[in-house]
Amino acid sequence: MRRPSSFLLAGRRYSPAASLLLAAPFLLLIVVVFLLPLATLLHESLFLPSPGLQHYERALAEPVYLRVMLRTLRIAAQVTALALVLAWPLAWVMSRSKGLGLALLAAAVLLPLWTSVLVRTYAWMVLLQRNGVVNQWLQKLGLTDEPLKLLYTEPAVVLAMAHVLLPFMVLPIYSALKGIPEDYTRAAQMLGASAWASFREVIWPLALPGVTSGCLMVFLLALGFFVTPALIGGPQQMMIATLVSQQVREMLDWSFAGALVGILLAFVLLLTVIFRRAVRLDRFVGQG
Template identity: 85%
Template structure:
């Protein structure tokens, strides 16, 4: 416990204390009230922002999963230099600032950016497409930034599956598709669920990428909280928004915990 004390103190000072202060303001300033929470969950404009945040987070999670699973499978079946190159390709974005990666996407997606220039040069379009400041741009950029958080858990799960399982299934007459469906994918589910939860939760609180690449119509909850604090100076309502999203995240974590327990129970039955 003593070894963990510095971390616990740091977590309390930098996370729990500010969060508790913000939630206290949302409930007790100027007087004890739930009006800020009622406003957060009933006003149509704020409901749209929350639903948009959930929708974008869900789309990013699905897209990251579709991109990450095949890549993780190739990594799990690779060795030597090929594996080193793949791992470096996944980890390299984590060593680059999110702000730098976001500006890179802005260069690619802007009206006179690389993608529009390529499309016009190939004759596919006659005029530049509006790619920047759209929900599609936000989803693509967020998926790129969060992809490593999906790849690594799935790769770890696939790496732990013995090759004997696939060979045994094929010796018993299973096709490659049946082996994947009945053996490989079910055994990778712990990594899939961990990666999905991590990406979804990170996407819910994403700030830099949606703020720079998305327009006012793509505002997400983190941008809304920042707007309430920096422009409206309404700390109490900002705390209510944080409280609503915190309650949702805790509920999701509890559901995930129950699902993992159920998966272990079924696996041991």
């Protein structure tokens, strides 16, 4: 019987043509489901009803659409910051846990990914509504005399989105922290470094790739989030994904919706390029 290592070696002998053939179903799905509709939408934004950039000029010139874009960026940044604050302690505890404790923490992080976003969003609606659990407890504790308006506010949108996207922040940070040997911290403390100094000079720089990856992932996902802002937020919390849906379903203005998608896509690509350059620069500085 062949040993497992021989199977691994055999798996590395696939030719480029065979590898491409194995990946063909996935690539075909990406082309049909994502690239082709996106290209069609962008084409309509540039050539219908006449060739030009009039739809892009409208999106960037009219204050109402500009406010929606800026609000989207602001909410995405707030969600990213809140997710980072919540994810770091959890990832740190996970990186220092073993056995059953690690399994329970990992299950707590991964199980929400197997639950529908719609279900988790409705759970927040139950918690934050006028007669919901949060308002009931606030009144029982005597902190408020009447129910507060928690639902359909920007803080509610930020909190719910941060909860939904939290696993995408925890996992990269946990992976980075798990790769840091505990001896590094002990060595820093033996050399006279305080706990804060060892964190600032040792732990944080080594965990920075995981932090930046998690922040980028959460920020990009938050930019295009639709379900949670549409249900938790009101008209004053409309984000760009909701605006695109409104233009397509209610206004039937596919060309303008394509322009909004094109602007969002350009910003995402620019942010990705900046992130890749920053990561390369960080590696270069680390090697120097």
